[in-house]
Amino acid sequence: MSSEVTAKPTESELEILQILWEKGNCTVRDVHDILTRNKEAGYTTTLKLMQIMHEKGLVKRDTSSKTHIYSALASQQKTQQHLVSRLIDNAFNGSAARMVMQALGNHKSSKDEIEAIKKYLNDLDHN
Known part of the structure; x- marks a missing residue:
């Protein structure tokens, strides 16, 4: 995969990217807990968004352990x-x-x- 990420994040995806840029590697639970401090969001919605972001090349996912770890591929x-x-x-x-x-x-x-x-x-x- 090239280091040039060209996908355009949606507003919700941008909120997730902001968290990953600030915190670094995170689980879906980590991201979800931070998101729900400021707005109501379902865990499955956060999970689905992060899966879509992975498909779009905005984030990478480490699946080497039971809990998947996500990090931003898109440069801030x-x-x-x-x-x-x-x-x-x-x-x-x-x-x-x-x-x-x-x-x-x-x-x-x-x-x-x-x-x-x-x-x-x-x-x-x-x-």
Whole structure:
């Protein structure tokens, strides 16, 4: 299997990927327990989603023990880049500036986040 994962995760699959990116290797039970902290979800639904994600190449599954262990195959950075590009194209008519201004206008950013954004923009300006 190539290291370039091209499947586009659904919203539910993205929630699972977020858990795997943060926690690393997890069982279905591990993922399900984390998911149900914030929303109602059935165990069999989580299992089925993770099986589908395996078929799509978003996760890999280690079946060497009784309990299957899943880990993300989809790169967090590449997935985020793809989603942001799609959002810019579809919702902001290709304008990254409009998306950034909308995001900053709708979300309270911390002082540290604002400083990081300023530094990033300054670095872009000087390259």
